[in-house]
Amino acid sequence: xxxxxxxxxxxxxxxxxxxxxxxxxxxxxxxxxxxxxxxxxxxxxxxxxxxxxxxxxxxxxxxxxxxxxxxxxxxxxxxxxxxxxxxxxxxxxxxxxxxxxxxxxxxxxxxxxxxxxxxxxxxxxxxxxxxxxxxxxxxxxxxxxxxxxxxxxxxxxxxxxxxxxxxxxxxxxxxxxxxxxxxxxxxxxxxxxxxxxxxxxxxxxxxxxxxxxxxxxxxxxxxxxxxxxxxxxxxxxxxxxxxxx
Numbered sequence: 001x002x003x004x005x006x007x008x009x010x011x012x013x014x015x016x017x018x019x020x021x022x023x024x025x026x027x028x029x030x031x032x033x034x035x036x037x038x039x040x041x042x043x044x045x046x047x048x049x050x051x052x053x054x055x056x057x058x059x060x061x062x063x064x065x066x067x068x069x070x071x072x073x074x075x076x077x078x079x080x081x082x083x084x085x086x087x088x089x090x091x092x093x094x095x096x097x098x099x100x101x102x103x104x105x106x107x108x109x110x111x112x113x114x115x116x117x118x119x120x121x122x123x124x125x126x127x128x129x130x131x132x133x134x135x136x137x138x139x140x141x142x143x144x145x146x147x148x149x150x151x152x153x154x155x156x157x158x159x160x161x162x163x164x165x166x167x168x169x170x171x172x173x174x175x176x177x178x179x180x181x182x183x184x185x186x187x188x189x190x191x192x193x194x195x196x197x198x199x200x201x202x203x204x205x206x207x208x209x210x211x212x213x214x215x216x217x218x219x220x221x222x223x224x225x226x227x228x229x230x231x232x233x234x235x236x237x238x239x240x241x242x243x244x245x
Contacts, residue, residue: 041076041244044110048237055231056213059239060204061160063168071160071168072207076244078110079206082117084138089184091191092177096137099198106233107206107240120144121174122157132161132171135205137198140176153181153222156201165245173205196226203232207239 059070073079083096100111114134121136122145135158142148147155158173177198187194200217210220216229228236 043075043108043244044078045075045104045108047075047241048106048108050234050237050241051230052234053230055229055234056211056216057218057231057235057238058209058211059235060157060207060209061168070207070239070242071170072239072242073109073158073170074163074244075109075240075242078112080112080114080134082114082119082134082136084119084121084136085116086118087139087141087179089139089179089182089187091184091187092139092182095187095191095195095198099195099202102199102228103202103206103236106228106236108237109206109240121155121176132159135173135175137175138177139179139182141179145176148176148178148180153178153197154201156204158205158207163245167245169242169245170205170207175201175205177201192226193222193224197222199228203228203236206236208232208235 061071063069063071081100083093085093097113100113103109104111117134117136119133119136121138121140140148145155155176156174158170160168160170163169175198181197182194196217203218208218211218211231213219213229213231214221214223215225216231217225217227218229218232218235219225
């Protein structure tokens with residue numbers, strides 16, 4: 001083989017190895033380089049602005065060894081969700097659609113509606129192989145979810161697993177809405193209040209925990225608050241601004 005051809009072949013092979021390392025190496029530093037040269041993933045939606053207006057927020061889960069770094073969803077992937085219509089009151093799906101749109105606006109996270117399902121929220125566990133289960137939103141009674149006793153109108157949460165970078169991130173979750181709270185009358189007469197309950201539970205799904213400030217929507221008790229408070233908005237924006245992967 002002529003010398004020039006040999007050197008060209010070696011150079012091509014070296015570049016191929018470098019591209020392979022950049023494409024598949026799991027470290028956060030390499031991920032930054034991948035995105036800089038166009039090999040990494042891009043956010044589905046623009047990152048939200050983090051505005052500090054006082055208020056209070058708390059994360060549902062933080063990275064091991066760092067209480068200041070929350071666990072959240074990968075902003076470069078859509079959050080897939082399905083709705084179980086069993087027990088759904090008239091107008092219930094519209095509440096879900098509006099609440100999902102509001103949580104997406106607040107976080108900059110994209111949601112993909114995969115339609116109806118007969119699956120139940122919180123089936124338990126994470127798949128060892130294949131794509132994680134989508135978030136399932138549904139209506140339920142305390143006989144199925146005892147946590148709905150004692151005037152609890154809904155449950156929400158997410159399941160985390162460790163990604164290639166070593167960071168935990170959420171991959172699945174669920175919302176269970178109490179059929180005794182979401183009656184046809186309540187949905188018809190207090191749609192904003194009922195929508196706020198769905199929004200509260202979705203905020204749990206994306207990574208917020210309860211706070212002790214009654215003016216925040218993430219206050220544990222339903223005080224009639226229908227809008228996200230300043231702490232809610234800051235916490236959701238921070239969760240939506242996490243790095244990809």
